[in-house]
Amino acid sequence: MNEQSKRTAVALVSALGLGAGGLILGIVLANVAGIGLILAGFDLDPTSVEFLILSLIFVQGVGCFGVSMAYVNARPSLGPKIRERLGFEPGSTPFDIGYGVPDLRDLGVIFGGYCTAFAGVIVGLLVISQLQVETGQNQLGEVAMANPGIVLYLIPVMLFVVGPSEELLFRGVVQGRLREVLSPVSAILIASIAFAGMHGVALVGGSTVGNALVLVVLLWPALVFGTSYEYTDNIVVPAVIHGIYNSTIVLFLYIGIVYGDEMAAAPQTLLAALPV
Numbered sequence: 001m002n003e004q005s006k007r008t009a010v011a012l013v014s015a016l017g018l019g020a021g022g023l024i025l026g027i028v029l030a031n032v033a034g035i036g037l038i039l040a041g042f043d044l045d046p047t048s049v050e051f052l053i054l055s056l057i058f059v060q061g062v063g064c065f066g067v068s069m070a071y072v073n074a075r076p077s078l079g080p081k082i083r084e085r086l087g088f089e090p091g092s093t094p095f096d097i098g099y100g101v102p103d104l105r106d107l108g109v110i111f112g113g114y115c116t117a118f119a120g121v122i123v124g125l126l127v128i129s130q131l132q133v134e135t136g137q138n139q140l141g142e143v144a145m146a147n148p149g150i151v152l153y154l155i156p157v158m159l160f161v162v163g164p165s166e167e168l169l170f171r172g173v174v175q176g177r178l179r180e181v182l183s184p185v186s187a188i189l190i191a192s193i194a195f196a197g198m199h200g201v202a203l204v205g206g207s208t209v210g211n212a213l214v215l216v217v218l219l220w221p222a223l224v225f226g227t228s229y230e231y232t233d234n235i236v237v238p239a240v241i242h243g244i245y246n247s248t249i250v251l252f253l254y255i256g257i258v259y260g261d262e263m264a265a266a267p268q269t270l271l272a273a274l275p276v
Contacts, residue, residue, distance in 0.1 A: 003088060008181045010086065012190070015177040018071060019194050022169050026063020027201070030054045046139070047146040056161060064165035068173045072097065095180075097172035098233035106237050113228045113241040117221035118248060124217035128210070135214050136206030144253055151254045155247045163243025164235075170195045170222075171229040171238050184230050192222035221245055 033054050038044050044051055075095050083089075102110065128135065144151050170191055178187035196218040203211050225238040 004181075006086065007088065011177055011181040015174045015191070016194055018067060018177070019170055019174040019191075020198060022063040022067035023059065023198050023201070024063075025067065026055075026059030026061075029062055030058035033058065047143050049143065049147050049150055052140070052143045052150075056157065060161050060165040064169040068097075068165075068168045071095075071173055095176065097168070097176060097235050099235045102232075102234065102236055102240070106232050106234055109228050109232055109237055110240050110244075113224050113237070114244050117224040117241060117245050120220040120224070121217055124220060128213050128217065131213070133210035133213065134205075134207045135210040136203030139202050139204055141253065142204060144250070145257070148257045151250060151257060154250045158246035158250060159240075159243035162246055163241075164239040166195075167225060167229070167235055167239040167242050171226055172235045175226055175229065179230075188223060188226035188230055192219055192226050195222040195225075 030051075034044055034051055037050075037054075042050070072095060079095075140154075144154060174194060175187050175191035178190055182190070196215050199218060200211060200215050203214065206214075221242075225242055228241055229235060229238045
């Protein structure tokens with residue numbers, strides 16, 4: 001294996017490891033904290049608001065944001081040592097995640113990206129509904145249905161916590177790492193598949209076929225997020241698209257709860273495609 005092939009293999013392993021590791025670390029810490037609280041006498045279950053808060057703190061805060069920042073800050077010092085141990089040529093490769101206040105072009109990408117992502121998911125879920133397969137429900141949706149009073153509060157959480165933290169990890173770090181050795185199309189595709197696949201852990205119940213189809217549908221907005229980042233080199237753009245996309249689904253959930261059974265089916269189906 002030549003050096004370029006080795007670099008590609010290392011980039012794939014490190015990028016996917018960071019993505020999976022961030023989510024797994026957050027999930028493990030959230031569950032450990034939850035068990036600790038239960039042992040301490042607190043009444044806690046997976047559909048409680050308290051457990052949702054723990055998940056946001058550890059999965060989004062520590063797992064996504066924390067791992068991303070740790071990688072960006074540790075790479076300048078650890079990178080050369082790792083390259084030396086792997087037998088690569090010495091040197092320092094800067095790793096930057098582009099960010100900034102969106103300009104007019106970025107705003108256009110945000111609008112177009114949001115419309116494209118949401119429309120594609122609607123079409124995909126309509127196709128799944130025609131196949132009459134059982135799909136799982138997103139765990140966050142279960143918490144929201146059990147605690148309707150928190151639903152509207154989830155909108156700012158999606159905009160300012162979930163969207164930015166997940167995009168920082170999967171587009172900023174994972175896709176950014178892959179872009180060092182792969183073409184834009186390959187990097188976006190691999191990062192998007194990883195993003196969609198790793199969100200399978202959030203689905204509760206459903207059939208294997210149904211949940212697999214949901215993950216295929218979820219691949220569409222992931223591709224939109226990745227393409228918007230590649231095009232603008234501004235992590236704020238996919239973060240905003242992701243946040244608005246999630247918020248729209250939460251808003252549909254609220255409408256379903258307020259207006260009752262006649263409108264409940266649509267948001268329940270949409271919740272399966274909530275990437276959180």
